[in-house]
Amino acid sequence: MRSQDIMQGPEWANVRALYKAGGFTDAELKxxxxxxxxxxxxxxxxxxxxxxxxxxxxxxxxxxxxxxxxxxxxxxxxxxxxxxxxxxxxxxxxxxxxxxxxxxxxxxxxxxxxxxxxxxxxxxxxxxxxxxxxxxxxxxxxxxxxPGRMKQNNPYGGEYIDHSIIQQSEGALKSGKITQKEFDWLENNAVPTIxxxxxxxxxxxxxxxxxxxxxxxxxxxxxxxxxxxxxxxxxxxxxxxxxxxxxxxxxxxxxxxxxxxxxxxxxxxxxxxxxxxxxxxxxxxxxxxxxxxxxxxxxxxxxxxxxxxxxxxxxxxxxxxxxxxxxxxxxxxxxxxxxxxxxxxxxxxxxxxEHFENRNRDVIHAIDNPVHKWGGIAILHGNLAPEGAVTKPSAIPAEAHKFTGKAVIFENEQDALDGIRALKVHEGDVVVIRNAGPRGGPGMPEQYKAMKLLVGMNLGSKVCVITDGRFSGSNNGCFVGHITPEAYDDGPIKYLRNGDEISIDVDKGIIEAKVDFEARRKEGASMPDNKVEGYLYHYRRNVASSSLGAIIKTRD
Structure with missing residues (x-):
């Protein structure tokens, strides 16, 4: 055992003594x-x-x-x-x-x-x-x-709810679809246990x-x-x-x-x-x-x-x-x-x-009777994401698997939230949130709340959100994240402008913009001032692209 390498003989008595100071015995240390x-x-x-x-x-x-x-x-x-x-x-x-x-x-x-x-x-x-x-x-x-329980007006279609409904319901509250009293009830009942x-x-x-x-x-x-x-x-x-x-x-x-x-x-x-x-x-x-x-x-x-x-x-x-x-x-x-x-x-x-079985095929379908024939995750490529992007077909309504719209640009998450709350996003728009990648964020913050607000406003399948950041596992609607290279690394998303036409085809794995990105690069584009310090300073300098798992290398 590895531990015994520093536990046996008089030369390692100091190690045993330190463990014994914590109350451990010779028998335990063997x-x-x-x-x-x-x-x-x-x-x-x-x-x-x-x-x-x-x-x-x-x-x-x-x-x-x-x-x-x-x-x-x-x-x-x-x-x-x-x-x-x-x-x-x-x-x-x-x-x-x-x-x-x-x-x-x-x-x-x-x-x-x-x-x-x-x-x-x-x-x-x-x-x-x-x-x-x-x-x-x-x-x-x-x-x-x-889960919490809500049988009437359940947006998920069943009788259970969870924490994510609260953010989604902020959009519903903002657009007048639910009352403050109903919203308060969700806050107090959506998460009943640890x-x-x-x-x-x-x-x-x-x-x-x-x-x-x-x-x-x-x-x-x-x-x-x-x-x-x-x-x-x-x-x-x-x-x-x-x-x-x-x-x-x-x-x-x-x-x-x-x-x-x-x-x-x-x-x-x-x-x-x-x-x-x-x-x-x-x-x-x-x-x-x-x-x-x-x-x-x-x-x-x-x-x-x-x-x-x-x-x-x-x-x-x-x-x-x-x-x-x-x-x-x-x-x-x-x-x-x-x-x-x-x-x-x-x-x-x-x-x-051998010791397990499926006890409910309404919940867990047989492989020859799937909920959807497509899988849960899709990787997209195109001139907007030459190194890849990520989306979730299982959480996107079928009618939104193919989406084309005009770009509405936000330079960070807070600008996007402010714009959505101010009703500056409309049906048919492609919301672009950039400077949110592993290095640009830094830390690749989730764009969870923006998507939830739109779903609560009944725009989840009518607007598409794309970002070099990422999303929460609880997001649904039309969304594409992990766009690489990210804006901070001079990726094409950096050069998008308001009104650019963007097309997403989830089933074919394509994300494209009607943009001559080489020409845009020659014209240049400004980057927001986003200086950081502390751990995030070191993280930005060392983290790899999200297409590589946002790893920090630990070996040559």
Missing amino acids: KPLIGVVNAFNDICPGHVVLKDMTKRVKEGIYAAGGTPLEFGTIGACDGIAMAHDGMKYILPGREDIANDIETMVQAHRLDGLVLLGSCDKIVPGMLLGALRVNIPSVFVNGGPAL GSCAMLGTANTMCCLAEAMGMALPGTAAIPAVYSQRMQAAFNSGYAVVDLVKKDIKPRDVVNRKTIENAIRVNSAIGGSTNAVLHMLAIAYEARVDFTIDDFGKTALEAPHLVAMIPAGAYTLLDFYEAGGVPAVMKEMQSVLYLDNVTCTGKTLKENL
């Missing part, structure tokens, strides 16, 4: 030392449950013959950081978490890891860290919140994909935060990691090209977040797998949309869990998956799936 990475805090509702879960993880580790060693990392809430400068720090936080894990594991020669997180960038940050240090690891999430947001946003998407890759125990991703099974999952995850240490099964044994492709197909099947593109490309990088944005696009087309969860349908993670969750959808799509890869159970995916 066992596998398992890092328990806890992203608990009081701010993020998706992480409140992690304090109690960590206790159960430690008990599982002890029961299996290991010694748990807890340490913390950050866990910022996208929802609270939304639509202000705080959102610039959310994606950079992913790299912070990976660095925290690397630092603690390597400084203390730990033997294994259990990673506890729930929300958007925390989950991929933990997976990146585990892949980088490559010691036996199990990820366990805190679980989704229970947990990650109840719809299929980035948080729950990445928890599902961690399970699909084999980094989390089967059937654990969708267990609600407030259910007793969540604590059982914590115990079992702690127990499982000790077995992985004994068998020497490491993250890069689990995560390879086959499992990455499996996860991308599952993302299409469940209608997962566009942010999965960033995170899966980054995961591929840390897994030492050569995988491009176009590989993602090709793989995403290989599975149809099987589960219509909010924002792409009426169902929530609660419905998905009750129907069987990730194993049930993977069992329905076995014909397009690799089944022979090892998972964190020590067994293959095929062996794991």
Whole structure:
């Protein structure tokens, strides 16, 4: 075991003494030392449950013959950081978490890891860290919140609602479609419990994909935060990691090209977040797998949309869990998956799936009876995005899959929000929000609120929003993000002008502008003054394009 390299003999007595100062015994120090990475805090509702879960993880580790060693990392809430400068720090936080894990594991020669997180960038940050240090690891999430219930006038068409309806309803309030009293009711009832947001946003998407890759125990991703099974999952995850240490099964044994492709197909099947593109490309990088944005696009087309969860349908993670969750959808799509890869159970995916079934085909469709024949994510190219752009067909109304309109330019998110609230955007417009990429933002802030305001104004399919920034997993309507190169890197989006004609064809994978960009480059274009300092200064100088996963390189 790695830990024993600095634990045996008189020359390492100082290390033993320091552990003993914390109350550890000789017997405990001879066992596998398992890092328990806890992203608990009081701010993020998706992480409140992690304090109690960590206790159960430690008990599982002890029961299996290991010694748990807890340490913390950050866990910022996208929802609270939304639509202000705080959102610039959310994606950079992913790299912070990976660095925290690397630092603690390597400084203390730990033997294994259990990673506890729930929300958007925390989950991929933990997976990146585990892949980088490559010691036996199990990820366990805190679980989704229970949804709110609203049977009348439900915009999603079912009986459940979630946090994202609040932002959407601001547009409805602004346009007079609902009253202040109705809006206040939504604020107080849309999120009735702790947990990650109840719809299929980035948080729950990445928890599902961690399970699909084999980094989390089967059937654990969708267990609600407030259910007793969540604590059982914590115990079992702690127990499982000790077995992985004994068998020497490491993250890069689990995560390879086959499992990455499996996860991308599952993302299409469940209608997962566009942010999965960033995170899966980054995961591929840390897994030492050569995988491009176009590989993602090709793989995403290989599975149809099987589960219509909010924002792409009426169902929530609660419905998905009750129907069987990730194993049930993977069992329905076995014909397009690799089944022979090892998972964190020590067994293959095929062996794991034998114990599960689809309990509700209204929620999880059979692969020969999909919700949509197209997949959940599409990669677009064209003269406006020569290095690629990302959209989500499963969340775009069919009538808006092909859209042509005139550009209405906003230089940043706040200008766009002000313009939309001032009713300066009209049916048929293409809203352009630029200077929002990984370097231009910096931090690639989500343009979530602008899209939600438009949906609330009943313009979601009548206006298209395009940006070099990104969107939330909860967005729906007509939108295209991750346009590369970004404006900061002299991409074509920098040279768009008000009134330019822009065409998007989601099904053909095209985004074009009727613009001679070479001529525009010769004429030049001004850039807004957007100086930064602190961490964002370093992030801007080092981060790669979103078409490369917005990674910060960690090796030559």
